[in-house]
Amino acid sequence: MDQVPILKIGQTLFVSIQIDLQDESVMLLQEDLAAELAATAARGVIIDITAVEIVDSFIGRMLATIGSISRLFDAETVIVGMRPAVAITLTELGLSLNGVRTALNAEKGLALLNGRT
């Protein structure tokens, strides 16, 4: 099973998903992120899904869960780089990513986190 690396830059944790996610990898990422948030006291999480070809209901739910977990550690999650076809499919599937913010790309995501009150 593949593991998704987590990078800490300043007060932000960066995750770029570059693999074809299987369910166990997503669950592992969730656990790794919680541990990293607790250890580093980061204030924000950016998850880059530029390379992700599909987000189904399981992956979508896990992304929303990561947002909820982050909030318990006083951190905000921003999903960046969603492909247009993925956005259309998610909406038709009926999935709303409650609890996470989205931004067009990593730069805008970071600006969103830095501008928060």
Next chain:
Amino acid sequence: MDELPIRSGDDVVRVRQHVRNAAATSGLSLVDQTKLVTAASELARNTLIHGGGGVARVEVVKSPTGRTGIKLHFADEGPGIPDLNLALTDGWTSGTGLGLGLSGSRRLVDEFDLKSEPGAGTSVVVVKWSR
């Protein structure tokens, strides 16, 4: 027609990749490819988790009007679904999920045929046509 086993999470990823390749080769648009692969991911996961594993069959089909499509057949010999209408309701879940797997994947494809009986397994056939 290609037949792929669904016995593990890795198999679900392989089914997705196989469907992606078939859909791209058959000329489905990027959005339609994404919808079909997403539906395949939902249905393959159902086969694995609720059906206890099974098979996926991937087939290129032609409509009477000459359109190309991809037909997917997911079959398991699991416990089956007691109430099909309930299972197809948005938000209804037999487990801890969101209850969007079956109902959502139906919205993502052009044809959707679900057959199941308690104790007799479950079979789902879906088709996505090129435009």
